[in-house]
Amino acid sequence: MHIPDAFIPITQGIVYWIIALVFIALALRWARKEMTEEKIPLVAVLAAGIFAIQAFNIPVTMGTSGHLVGGALVAIILGSPFAAVFILPMVLVIQGVVFGDGGITTMGANIINMGVIGGFVGFYSFRGLVTVTRNQSASIFLAACLACFIPALAAAVEMYFAGTFPLVPGLISMGLYHAAIGLIEGFITVAAVNLIATARPDVVSLPQAVSI
């Protein structure tokens, strides 16, 4: 889902960068308020893990592969969408600047899609679903699926504004492929959340009194 430089005109890229910087500033404010010395190892390990899973393209049939985004995982584990906006941009900068995965001028759009939209959709859909269903794993699964699917639709709309993809074919194609990728994201996010919550329950922010 990493948009390369060629896919968005520079002027539009600047607009996405400005929006992304606003959210990064809010995420820094979150970090200043919520970050504790106990949480730092978890946050840094999550960043390392997200870098690795985003480099691992898994086949999803239809001649397509996909990697996990990780925004939902971070937001659910750390109890705030701003946690995703804090971690994902640093991972995306390393991927873009050092490894050429995603563009420089399009990095703002990538931060918005994977960090902001991924984090907010993942967090709030999880909190909403878990309140209704009282089933933590099912809620994490669906939230992670949505946190892969919705950013892909956002990317398709950005591609439309950029004149790179026509709107409806772009939405259908991006939606179909990332719905398939989202299922994998859902399963792995459930496993990762449960694993981390078992290893470090003291630093994980999950709602209480729900079934796993």
Next chain:
Amino acid sequence: METKSFIIIGIGIAVLIGLLAVFFASGDPDGLESTALVIQGDKTLTGDTPPNAEVKEDIPGRFSYESPLPDYTLGTEWGKPGEAIAIIAGVFLAFIAVFGASILATKLKKKNPPAREGL
């Protein structure tokens, strides 16, 4: 689990995923690239990707940047070991960058605590 063990196991899992990516990652295009190929007419929506299909990224007037380690490699002459080194370097870079930023955030909190209201 103790913090030191958590970090070692966490980094170990990240490195393992990275190494698995080097040897087992799919060569098929990702969702965005597949969409670009569909739009270009080089791929059908649900069909396989032709081996010679390539996403057109050479658009005049658009920014272009050459990264030092493109596609998570040290260059073709390094082969798979080069890819493994690149991925492991990336895992540690991500860990160090976020660890450093997090420490900075806690230090700023101690120095200048944020207002109670807010996010």
